[in-house]
Structure formats: C-alpha cells, structure tokens
Amino acid sequence: MNNQDTVQVTMTVNGRTRVEQVEPRLLLAHFLRDHLGLTGTHIGCDTSQCGACTVLLDGQAVKSCTVLAVQADHQAVTTVEGLGQRGGLHPVQQAFWDKHGLQCGFCTPGVMMTAVGLLQQNPTPTSEEIREGLDGVICRCTGYETIVRAVAEAAAVMAGEAGPSAAAANE
Ligand code: FES
Ligand code: FES
Incomplete structure (x- = not known):
C-alpha cells in the first residue's frame, strides 16, 4: 500500500x-x-x-x-x-484473581476494562448495577457469578470497604 x-x-x-x-x-x-x-x-x-x-x-x-x-x-x-503497574495489580485484576472471576480468560480483558469503566462512573454499585454494567460483555465459561463477585470485591477495595459493594462481594 x-x-x-x-x-x-x-x-x-x-x-x-x-x-x-x-x-x-x-x-x-x-x-x-x-x-x-x-x-x-x-x-x-x-x-x-x-x-x-x-x-x-x-x-x-x-x-x-x-x-x-x-x-x-x-x-x-x-x-x-x-491497567496494572509494575509490581502491583490493579484492584480489579486482583479481585478477578482472588474471586476466581475467569476460567479460560478470553473474555477477561474486556470484562475487566468494562468493570473499570463502570466503577469510574459508579464507585459503589449494587450487585444488580454490576450485572447491568456488564450487560455488554459475554463470558462463555464462568456463568458470571464469580465475575460479579470480583467486580463487587474490587469496588469494595477501591472504596475502602464501604458501601453496598462490600456486601455484594460476599453474596
Ligand atoms: S470483538 Fe468487539 S464486541 Fe466482539
Ligand atoms: S473466562 Fe472463558 S470466556 Fe470468559
């Protein structure tokens, strides 16, 4: 060309x-x-x-x-x-690790970037708001429960364990 x-x-x-x-x-x-x-x-x-x-x-x-x-x-x-910094994962990455928010991992970059965008707009989402926020991403493996828990965990960590997300992380 x-x-x-x-x-x-x-x-x-x-x-x-x-x-x-x-x-x-x-x-x-x-x-x-x-x-x-x-x-x-x-x-x-x-x-x-x-x-x-x-x-x-x-x-x-x-x-x-x-x-x-x-x-x-x-x-x-x-x-x-x-997302991550040298020597440290982003809280969303850490939460996906801790809460087993992935299996094959193919969808994971997109899910995590969607979650980061969601948490920037709504730092303390409820479980329902997380599900709505992830509506545009498809995972073929996990069944979404662990993904939702991971996003809730990240939200709780980023908010200093405050707000409804801390409870949502343990649902
Ligand atoms: S590759 Fe962009 S939505 Fe599927
Ligand atoms: S972890 Fe395999 S597609 Fe989501």
Missing part, C-alpha cells in the same frame, strides 16, 4: 504517545493488536456483541471493534496492558 492510502494518527496509549500511519478503515481493535502489539485486547465476534475488545477511550469503556482508529486520533486509550 502506498502512503497516499494511509493517514497519520496520534494517540496516547497506556500513557505513551504513539504516531502511526493507518488505513482510514482500520478498526481500533486491529490498530491496538496489529500495529502496537497489544494483544490483550481480544476479538471474540464479528457482530459487536461479545465485548472482549473493550478498552477505555478517554476514560469511557468502548468496544474497540466499533471504533475506527482515526476516530481515536488525539485521544487517550487504556488497554488491559495499561
């Missing part, structure tokens, strides 16, 4: 500025995986239903298979690789 068929995008991905030439039709999910090698963002369907591709775009959880890379130009993207 010659350069006339591509456009330049500039994005801050997991805190690092990335400048790349992309086809205008390139999806953000493919940009992250194929251009940047961030393969934690999974692609689990071709109908925008599974949510395995969920990332944060300027702090909002979005399905990256529904966004063109050019639409994310000059925005900040956080993928699952950007």
